[in-house]
Amino acid sequence: MADLLTHLLVPYIFCTVASWRVDWLDQRWVVVGMGGAAIPDLMKIKIVLEERTVESILGFPFSYDPLSTLGGVLLLAGIIAVAFERRHWRPVFGLVTFGGLTSLLLDGMRVYADGRASAWLYPFTSWRPPTPSLYVSSDPTVLVVALLAAGTVAVLDRRVRAHS
Amino acid sequence: MRVWVRVSIVLVLCLTLGGLLVHAAVTEEQWSPYPDAADLSTGYESYAGQQLVVFGTVTETSDSEMEINVESDGAAITLRVTGIKTAVEPGGVVQVYGTLEPNQTIAAERVEVVNSSRWAEFYKYGASAVGALGFLLLFFRYWRIDRETWTLEARDG
Secondary structure, three states, X not given: OOOHHHHHHHHHHHHHXXXXXXXXXXXXXXXXXXXXXXXXXXXXXXXXXXXXXHHHHHOOOOOOHHHHOHHHHHHHHHHHHHOEOHHHHHHHHHHHHHHHHHHHHHHOOEOOOOOEOOOOOOOOOOOOOEOOOOEOOOOHHHHHHHHHHHHHXXXXXXXXXXXX | OOHHHHHHHHHHHHHHHXXXXXXXXXXXXXXXXXXXXXXXXXXXXXXXXXXXXXXXXXXXXXXXXEEEEEEEOOEEXXXXXXXXXXXXXXXXXXXXXXXXXXXXXXXXXXXXXXXXXXXXXXXXXXXXXXHHHHHHHHHHHHEEEEOOOOEEEEOOO
């Protein structure tokens, strides 16, 4: 998967541009959308707590992979939404899900040697969508493009806010 | 909303997520079609002749071959990859798509370099750490924990 910084910048770009037209979508909500983009990266927990360690504690098979799928994003978006006040649940759930989806789509465009992305639509289907194989996860070009786009949007956003 | 209602909702969602994490492991073969290191370690010959994708760390390279270490679930297997056209330093990580042959060998059809060296991995984790720290600072600039209701509330109300 792309690095976490790139994941966070993508929904920042989309949500900030959307905020120019949507009145309630101010910066605090943009940040919530960015948070959703971190959900698929949670599977990196395996670096500190390996799956086999969890399996040996639980006594049955266990995999972190669903955290980086549509099902994992929807459930974690629900858990995150409930951490907010009741009146915020709907926008939080929507924005966090959107952020998570941008990460899944971005990861679905990276290089897979067999030309098929992981089954990120799990558990709804086990189909592995074709990937355009645009980048590998350690390619700094991806981050540079994201930083340039986010920087441009940040400058434009400041101007838009100054005029409104 | 009462705290116990919120806790109940979170518990139900966490249990469902937990179920998903177990279900994915149990049904792995349906949505992850290739054998992993554990499968290859225990039943290599049964997969010979099949096409597969493996992720591995390069341990040795030569002009047209390399040796990679494939790990999963605590199991590890060393595979020789033939027919490569891409130079990778030892320590780099590659994806290999090809046909599994006898004697722990893959005839590669496509090799993709995931991390060209150990430094590429450091870069990835470094950028991720910067992202995580920056996000937390930004988030708590706009949101705070309300200690009366134990919910997240906007700082400006």
